[in-house]
Amino acid sequence: MSTVSTDPPLLRFGRFLRDNPVIPLLVFLFLLIAVLEVMRPGIVTPFRAGRDGLISSFWVGNLIKFAIPLAMLAACQVLTMLTAGIDLSAGIVATVAAFVCATLSSIWGVGPAVIIALCTGLIVGTVNGLGVGLVRVHPLIMTLGTGLIATGCLQVYQRLVINAGSEIPAFLAWLGTGRTVGMPNGLFVFIPFAAFIFWLMRYTGFGRLLFALGSNENAAKLSGVRSWQVYLALYALSGLIAAVTGLLYLGMIRQPSLSLANPLMLPSVAAAVIGGTSIFGGRGSFAGAIVGALIIRVLDTMLTLMQMPEGARTALFGVIILAVTALYVRITGTR
């Protein structure tokens, strides 16, 4: 690996990969899928198992379905990491939104429930933004703290509505579990969402401000960026995205609980990091994070298929995340 920095063709290759971080990730994704196919012939290509179809739309649909919430939460991480931050409250915000929506739907009806659920995300995000932008608290601490507060509020709230029962809005269930032409309905939310994030990051002044603040905050401030307004908008947006994710995930799982989306939290950071987003800010792409989310889901399937004990699966998951990131860092020579 040390030859990377001395060997010109390899160096050029590395540079090419750095400019197009999605390409090696896609290669890795397809490699993983190939390995999966070898492990369990017929899972991806049903014709080899004697069934119809070149590629199993059921399997691909399932993969995409479970990758969608992960990719959406990873969007929170990508956006905040662009400014050298992180949003560790995203998982809890998603849980809160889902729980609030499920419980209020049976009391006040679906419309107000969804609006209130989205508002909770917006509120937590705004508090994060105020803390990070105005008071200059480290984002890691700020979002951990608001996450803790939100968890407590959720538990108190749960005791207030414990008798009300819960109801999953029909359209969320349709989005979460339904399929159109073999593909999950969640794509109806995800494709516009992804397009919005791409547009936001690449073609708007706000996106450029995020990159500018992450690359060099002082330079950005000296050129007249009011950083606190950017942070406020950024974290509020992140909270809103997390709340939307929570609603979608509620439709998928259809069982509100107090820790519904919390297990997605750390994998969403992993998806963003695997996708080539730098935790130090200034570099990142949402396309990479989407591929990262797909990679994590394929890995999940693989480890489940291997029928290893739970512990070995968890450990291997960590090792693979670390290995992918380390390899990526080595090849592209960036951090």
Next chain:
Amino acid sequence: MMDMMRKNAWVVGLAVLLAVLLAATKMIQPSFGVSGLESIARAALPFAFATAGMAVVVIVGGIDLSVASMMAVCAVSAAVLMEKIAGFPAILIVLAIGLGMGLINGALIIFTRVPDIVVTLAMLFVWEGAALLILETPGGSIVNWLQSAIRGSFVIPGLPNALMLIIVCTAVVWVPIRRSKLGLSIYATGSDELAAFRSGVAVGRTKIIAYGICGLFCAFGGLSLAALTGIGEPVPGPYLLASVAAVVLGGVVLGGGRGGLLGPIIAVFILRIVRTDLTLMAVDPNVTTIIEGIIMVGVVMLGTAATLRGARK
């Protein structure tokens, strides 16, 4: 000099706050005495060690998200080992395991050049999995003398054993290091890595050792956790969040180079006493979580605002 004053002022302020809280506890619950103090100290044990470990890593300029998982590994290995061999060698082995895990974390950060948050995030899964592999369900057993060592207060009447253990263990590990060249290297690396490197500090080695110390403290934490419950529990507890909160409340600046271990450990006790007080006042335990979060965020906000004002002057 001013910096020194401010740093100590923070610790003194924390100690005063602790005293005020203790007095308040006495007012809320007039029967609060040695036994109450003892139970607080006992509950604070694993938190204190997790916080001490986290503090060392934060001082060197990093962060370790895997503390809770490492503690789980140490707790289950202690429980498994003590079923088979005598208590004392088992403790030594567990401490070695903790040190080893920390060193692995540090070495991975240095040699892969992946950011510390990412490495320790991945290692969180690895250690969590390892704990499950060692012991699938809670079980094993802990020797009796270790369980009774953290209870009561025979050494000095009125001073709980658990508190003595925290003080002795952290002092034995930290004071010699703090006084040596290594301690200086740790603070130098934390405050400015490039400057430290240029003045001849072996930055990589210092960081690896700092993570190793963190692992060692986590081993103490795991042992005390096992001693508290009497069994090994493979699922990590809520120690990551709590340790970060106490470290920040204790005056260690995220980013490194400033603060010590005394502040964070006092902060652990403050957080525990707040929790006890709220329970004594019959506040809903869930509201307690909210209040803890607000305290954590509020304190950090105040601290950051104070630093900013100081910097402007």
